[in-house]
Amino acid sequence: MRMYDLIxxxxxxxELTTEEINFFVNGYTKGEIPDYQVSALLMSIFFKKMNSRExxxxxMAMVNSGDILDLSMIDGVKVDKxxxxxxxxxxxxxxxxxxASLGIPVAKMSGRGLGHTGGTIDKLESFKGFSVxxxxxxxxxxxxxxxxxxxxxxxxxxxxxxxxxALRDVTGTVDNVSLIASSIMSKKIxxxxxxxxxxxxxxxxxxxxxxxxxxxxxxxxxxxxxxxGRNTIAVISDMDQPLGLAIGxxxxxxxxxxxxxxxxxxxxxxxxxxxxxxxxxLAGKAKNPEEARDMLLNTIKSGEALEKFKEFIKAQxxxxxVIDDTNKFEKAKYxxxxxxxxxxxxxxxxSQKIGLIAMELGAGRATKExxxxxxxxxxxxxxxxxxxxxxxxxxxIHSNDETKAEKAKNDILDNYVITKEYNNEIPxxxxxxR
Numbered sequence: 001m002r003m004y005d006l007i008x009x010x011x012x013x014x015e016l017t018t019e020e021i022n023f024f025v026n027g028y029t030k031g032e033i034p035d036y037q038v039s040a041l042l043m044s045i046f047f048k049k050m051n052s053r054e055x056x057x058x059x060m061a062m063v064n065s066g067d068i069l070d071l072s073m074i075d076g077v078k079v080d081k082x083x084x085x086x087x088x089x090x091x092x093x094x095x096x097x098x099x100a101s102l103g104i105p106v107a108k109m110s111g112r113g114l115g116h117t118g119g120t121i122d123k124l125e126s127f128k129g130f131s132v133x134x135x136x137x138x139x140x141x142x143x144x145x146x147x148x149x150x151x152x153x154x155x156x157x158x159x160x161x162x163x164x165x166a167l168r169d170v171t172g173t174v175d176n177v178s179l180i181a182s183s184i185m186s187k188k189i190x191x192x193x194x195x196x197x198x199x200x201x202x203x204x205x206x207x208x209x210x211x212x213x214x215x216x217x218x219x220x221x222x223x224x225x226x227x228x229g230r231n232t233i234a235v236i237s238d239m240d241q242p243l244g245l246a247i248g249x250x251x252x253x254x255x256x257x258x259x260x261x262x263x264x265x266x267x268x269x270x271x272x273x274x275x276x277x278x279x280x281x282l283a284g285k286a287k288n289p290e291e292a293r294d295m296l297l298n299t300i301k302s303g304e305a306l307e308k309f310k311e312f313i314k315a316q317x318x319x320x321x322v323i324d325d326t327n328k329f330e331k332a333k334y335x336x337x338x339x340x341x342x343x344x345x346x347x348x349x350x351s352q353k354i355g356l357i358a359m360e361l362g363a364g365r366a367t368k369e370x371x372x373x374x375x376x377x378x379x380x381x382x383x384x385x386x387x388x389x390x391x392x393x394x395x396x397i398h399s400n401d402e403t404k405a406e407k408a409k410n411d412i413l414d415n416y417v418i419t420k421e422y423n424n425e426i427p428x429x430x431x432x433x434r
Contacts, residue, residue, distance in 0.1 A: 248377015
């Protein structure tokens with residue numbers, strides 16, 4: 001088998017066989033096939049696309065390139081949730097303790113933030129002592145005993161995906177639905193879950209900018225799940241404005257805690273209930289979304305979800321006193337209000353730009369080597385559709401640098417669009433793909 005023949009066949013729009021896909025993935029992972037040939041194949045795939053069978057084969061080839069977590073020691077149906085990334089997205093912190101408090105095992109692998117999207121691990125490290133590093137035995141034991149554990153993504157899971165993504169990133173071949181879907185699903189499948197709930201973001205702050213593109217990606221990933229024997233559901237949700245009000249690590253953790261106390265933003269809670277309902281159904285604990293939703297709401301009303309969150313943080317070495325009193329979290333030196341310069345209605349918030357402003361304050365990473373300042377970020381005071389009078393506070397900047405705070409104030413004003421009328425009704429949930 002020659003790489004030249006695979007490139008030529010895909011360039012001509014032909015299907016690659018399972019054996020051919022395994023050949024190029026394994027060969028590239030082992031360093032036996034050079035970058036320039038795989039680049040040529042990726043570009044051919046980019047233009048000629050892959051069908052659902054090829055996409056599933058590519059996914060499993062990447063899964064089989066490294067370790068596959070065996071979660072059979074964990075009792076019950078293991079359901080994982082994955083978000084395609086956005087701004088102010090703290091759903092994992094709210095959702096997982098709600099689900100775990102219903103007796104559903106949550107064995108989750110999460111990553112760190114890069115660019116304008118936040119990372120769950122960075123947020124959880126706001127708790128002093130919290131660690132995602134643990135032996136496999138402790139990870140399994142935590143899930144069996146308290147129904148929840150979270151670990152960092154290891155390089156041994158789907159190493160082919162990591163290598164292929166790095167090449168796609170520098171060859172202009174990232175933006176292809178089959179390549180995106182197989183990349184996401186390979187890591188989820190290798191992480192060992194029985195069922196997967198996907199939160200596919202759409203809008204200015206998301207990777208998928210249009211509803212059509214988001215649904216296409218959702219269908220592709222659900223189809224992969226079906227083809228490889230994983231129950232998979234995708235929820236398409238809005239990221240045309242930040243989710244919730246807080247953007248920044250400690251700020252988002254505080255918001256998540258408040259949500260578990262029944263005092264969080266409506267959109268964050270609603271999305272958690274929508275995603276959580278699907279997880280509960282896949283786990284066999286409820287027959288329909290209404291029943292599952294009531295069960296999840298009761299975990300907040302009863303305080304069980306908050307207690308489960310404390311239990312989870314403590315089990316992984318974190319200090320929990322800040323959960324009872326969030327004022328004990330580290331605070332930024334400067335809290336600077338941003339005041340509206342004209343009256344009207346918030347027509348639009350440029351979500352990605354707001355995320356990048358928070359990153360410049362130190363809340364995110366411009367590169368993998370960047371050091372995060374956990375205390376800084378932005379808290380929105382007005383969101384899309386809200387009425388604003390000139391001089392009203394539309395946001396608060398949390399910063400440890402006065403110069404950065406001043407720049408952020410001007411940038412936020414540039415990225416809030418305030419008009420006389422609001423005619424831009426955008427749903428939180430666009431739909432569900434099963």
